[in-house]
Amino acid sequence: MAKKIFAVPNVATPSRPVIFTDKCKGCNLCVEVCPVDVYIPHPEKGKAPIILHPEECWYCGCCVGACNIEGAIKFNWPLQQRGYWKNKATGEVKRV
Amino acid sequence: MTSWQEYLDKEGHPPVWPYPVNYEKEQEIETDVLVLGGGIAGCWAAISAARKGVKVALVEKSATIRSGAGGPGVDHWNDCCNNPLSKVNPDEWAQRLANNSGGYTCGGVAREVQCRENYDALIELENMGGKVRDTEDKYKGAEGRDDKTKFMISPRYNYNHETNTVIRVWGSTFKAALRKEALRLGVKIYDRVMATGLLNEGGVQGARVVGAMGVNNRTGEFMIFKSKATILCMAGPGSIWVFNTELAGITTFRSRAMSGDGQVMAYKAGAELTMMEKTGTLNLGTGFKHNWYGGAGDASYENVRIVDANGKALPVPYEGWGSNLGQMARGGAPGKPPWEVVRDGVLKGEYALPFYGDFPSMPKVESDVTWGLMIGEEAICRIIVDTYNASGFDPRRDQLQNYQLIEGRSMPQWRSIDGAGARGGILIDDWNMRTSLEGLYATGDQLPASGDHNLAATTGRYSGRKAADYVKQIAQGKIDKAQIAAEKARVYDPIKKNEGMDWKELHAGVARTMQYFCSEYKTESLLKMGLDSLNEIAENYVPRLFALDPHKLMCSLESLSTLEYSRMIIEASLARKASSKFLTFDRIDYPQQDPPEWNKFLTLKLENNKVKIGERPLGFWGNMKENYEKYNQDYTGVYKGK
Structure with missing residues (x-):
């Protein structure tokens, strides 16, 4: 069966300040720490929160800092915020 | 599954x-x-x-665990005059701070309290579990580290150790410690509640403040708080002139949720505000963010040399020990701001872009301190440092790209009141830190020209004890049902519609009005057009605001705060018929800068809902040392109770 295509507005930009991995147990600590309610809890217990207001993210990182499970939540900088650096000896330039 | 669209895709x-x-x-x-x-x-x-020993309720729009500009962290404890390594006199230092910027500052009360008491506050913070010393000897050998006390003195304002007033701190530990202590002491915390308005006794503007109203931004429930004293500790607004969530945040220091609600509700209640005409230009950064921390050039970078693409040192200040190149205090070429010298050099081919923070040129311990402690602990930078580290950046080997010249300054119409010092606030003409209204106190970001972590801490600490003394002498006031009914009607209006104008469009519309009519270029007619434009928005567009859930209701109410705050700025700008260097205030029709007859504070308040302009002389707080001592004879220093 063909995939159902919904008619929805454009997603907000940036749309994904963090990435949850399979390690997330849905404890919602990040939901409670986030100062601007970027997330809501998932309706199904034990699942990773839903990112509802990504464009309001302050990029304070407190959600990642609060998480008790290593690697369950990763910060995901928007493209325009990814900074550069240079290896002083070789001159090689890299980016976050 | 981590986004609403993925949820939709799966669940239908x-x-x-x-x-x-x-x-x-x-x-x-x-x-x-x-x-x-x-x-x-x-x-x-x-x-x-x-x-x-009094009953305390705390209302927080976000979550107290990390909320506020200083919630994620802070790296400097400034103006700590009573620390054992300090070489300054607190009263003299406070006087100097109060007299900065032509005397247009947060005032003598706040500065005297800060300089007298912030070392006590630091020690109390340590007793609560905040980290303020290098107890593990991690940074042994770093310049400014005192082996006896293990305090880490910063080079900030500290050429050749002549002041030693700034202590480097591990501020990411502070907020959780404060919240824990508040809860331990029985403070009732109401998170996710946006305070929307104050209650005046009998509902009369200008009367004693007897409580506040608010709305829960998750449930939409209406909250009524009856109190004997109310302390405003909210943030100033972060985005009056520029609004764009699509670019990932507005400024480094202010989240989108910081919308000046406190000053607005104080104004509506009849309190006097001052310096509302003061603005600055917006500090921009990569993607509108991290203007300093992701790109060098701030105090946290205090001793990192900035070099060009070929490794040539730039003539911009950095704050190295004894370098006489203090980022804030000294440096630059005679007659020209340092970054203008750099810009000229770039155009002439003397300096090649891009620029870099030259971490590898620093001794290891200094680079560790700057990268790990100073940047790592400051504001929202922990996640930045962690991200760079995880991506392979190594300060021993790599230079960090600097964006200061390209993105550091905004266009002049993209103004800001978010930078430290660049805004007005609630007038404090009282040594108990009371506002012009009985029962209402104001601290931290509510004060004009404030914006520093330890100033917020010490003024908050001071007003708390003064308000507690006050409530012991007075009964609850009478709240007015009509005032509550009117506020409920205002607050819930947006949820009664499901179409019209959303909060973002309203906010962006207000911002554009401010860009057009209240920018760097001010004249009587432009400002009046601006006021007309804001009034038109209030009349024709505010009634169309709609909100689909309690969160968007909160955002809508924040946009209304932004609108009201903008009106205050224009009213104050109309009242000052002179330009002022110190207020970053230029009137094309009154070009003379700081003429003597205008060297005064203008105040703004509502009386019977009509704007009333008043004034105070510069230095109205009087003799700071004498007044502080007179009003604080019972002060016992560091808290010793349980």
């Missing part, structure tokens, strides 16, 4: 609002001291009042 419908929605339902809370805003100032105010 969007998620249902996850919290119970109780619009219009009322919850009434009675307390002695009500603290509005649970950031740094608010937590300190609550703790300090609770230590005096």
Whole structure:
């Protein structure tokens, strides 16, 4: 069966300040720490929160800092915020 | 599954609002001291009042655990004149700070309290579990580290160790410690509640403040707080002239949620505000963010040399020990701001872009301190440092790209009142830190030209104890049902519609008005056009605001705060018929800068809902040392109680 295509507005930009991995147990600590309610809890217990207001993210990182499970939540900088650096000896330039 | 669209894809419908929605339902809370805003100032105010044995309620729009500009962290404890390594006199230092910027500062009360008491606050913070010393000897050998006390003195304002007033701190530990202490002392914390308005006794503007109203931004429930004293500790607004969530945030220091609600509700209640005409230009950064921390050039970078693409040192200041190149205090070529010298050099081919922070040229311990402690602990930078580290950046080997010249300054119409010092606030003409209204106190970001972590902490701590003394002498005031009914009608208006104008469009519309009519270029007619434009928005577009859930209701109310705050700025700008270097205030029709007859504070308040302009002379706070001592004879220093 063909995939159902919904008619929805454009997603907000940036749309994904963090990435949850399979390690997330849905404890919602990040939901409670986030100062601007970027997330809501998932309706199904034990699942990773839903990112509802990504464009309001302050990029304070407190959600990642609060998480008790290593690697369950990763910060995901928007493209325009990814900074550069240079290896002083070789001159090689890299980016976050 | 981590986004609403993925949820929709899988489930076939969007998620249902996850919290119970109780619009219009009322919850009434009675307390002695009500603290509005649970950031740094608010937590300190609550703790300090609770230590005096009174009932305290704290209302926080976000979550107290990390909320506020200082919630994620801070790296400097400034103006710490009583620390054992300090070489300055607190009263003289306070006097100097109060006289900065032509005397247009947050005032003598706040500065004297800060310089007298912030070392006590630091020690109390340590007793609560905040980290303020290098107890593990991690940075042994770093310049400024005192082996006896293990304090880490910063080079900030500290050429050749002549002041030693700034202590480097591990501020990411502070907020959780403060919240824990507040809870331990029995403070009732109401998270996710946006305070929307103050209650005046009998509902009369200008009368004693007897509580506040608010709305829960998850459930929509209406909150009524009855209090004997109320302390405003909320943030100033972060985005009056520029609004764009699509670019990932507005400024480094202010989240989108910081919308000046406190000053607006104080104004509506009849309190006097001052310096509302003062603005600055917006500090921009990569993607509108991290203007300093991701790109060098701030105090946290205090001793990192900035070099060009070929490794040539730039003539811009950095704050190295004894370098006489202080980022804030000294440096630059004679007659020209340093970054203008750099710009000229770039255009002539003397300096090649891009620029870099030259970490590898620093001794290892200094680079560790700057990267790990100073940047790592400051504001929202922990996640930046962690991200760079995880991506392979190594300060021993790599230079960090600097964006200061390209993105550091905005266009002049993209103004800001978010930078430290670049805004007005609530007038404090009282040594108990009371506002012009009985029962209402204001601290931290509510004060004009404030914006520093330890100023917020110490003024919060001070107002908490003063408000506690006040409530012991007075009964609850009478709240007015009509005032509550009017506020409920205002607050819930957006949820009665499901189409019209959303909060973002309203906010962006207000911002554009401010760019057009209240920018760097001000004249009587432009400012009046601006006021007309804002009034037109209020009349024709505010009634169309709609909100689909309690969160968007909060955002809508924040946009209304932005609109009201903008009106205050224009009213104050109309009142000052002179230009002022110190207020970053230029009137094309009154070009003379700081003529003597205009060297005064203008105040703004509502009387019977009509704007009333008043004034105070510069230095109206009087003799700071004498007044402080007169009003604080019972002050006992570091808290020793349980």
